[in-house]
Amino acid sequence: MSNKILDIKNLNAFYQNHQILHDVTLNFFSNKATAIMGPSGCGKTTFIRCINRMHELDPKAKVTGEIILHNQNTLDMDSILVRRKIGMVFQRANPFPTMSIYDNVLAGYKLNGIKKSRDEKDEIVQDSLEKAGLWHEVKDFLHRKGTLLSGGQQQRLCIARSLAMKTEILLLDEPTSALDPYATANIEELIEELKKDVTIIIVTHNMSQAARVTDYTAFLYEGKLIEFGETEKLFTVPKHKMTEEYLAGRFG
Ligand SMILES: Nc1ncnc2c1ncn2[C@@H]1O[C@H](COP(=O)(O)OP(=O)(O)O)[C@@H](O)[C@H]1O
């Protein structure tokens, strides 16, 4: 049996008077990949933005419930600390445009005002880029701008940036939706490798991707968790009629 790392209890998210997430309760397991799947607009991005404490940045937004990491409700913790432990990579990767590849990997340290020696920095950069599967492609031009990389490389650079902060959980929001099949396959293979170091939560509306790369799947519909379980079981013997219909392509 796997270890729980993140325990979500009765999570509700609102935007003004509109409720986006309804009483979502589920847990995530250490060193596993979990897919958040569901039709467009069902609340997938909102869900992971809540986990990363981004949703609340909008003054019109509100979150209630609990997101427990190591016996602490992250909603009561310092949000900067939460974002260090739980990193997020967005649908369109966003390396800092003025920074080199090298400095992009270290951006979290800079933002947090953490000083490191040159040797330590070199080591963090190499280690993070290796884990993100990017080192061999960029090691000879680390001082070029991160934005000069291809879309798939930029995704991996942003993953390296999170890994550099020793993130425990990595949230990926449709990381391959803008990538070609080759770059997509690269990211999918990387997810398997990354699980050695981190727990992965990946939003996707690509069912075959969820089936290929994840251990667990959560199916959301209209802001409600319809079904959660082992990916293989959920895809072969779904418990709910709605999951079955979604998998059969009858909606969404
Ligand atoms: N900043 C926002 N302001 C108003 N409504 C929002 C905002 N963000 C998301 N929503 C609404 O919340 C719902 C869920 O959106 P989202 O989490 O982006 O879904 P998904 O990622 O599954 O496509 C949608 O109805 C969307 O219109």
Ligand SMILES: [Mg+2]
């Ligand atoms: Mg989304």
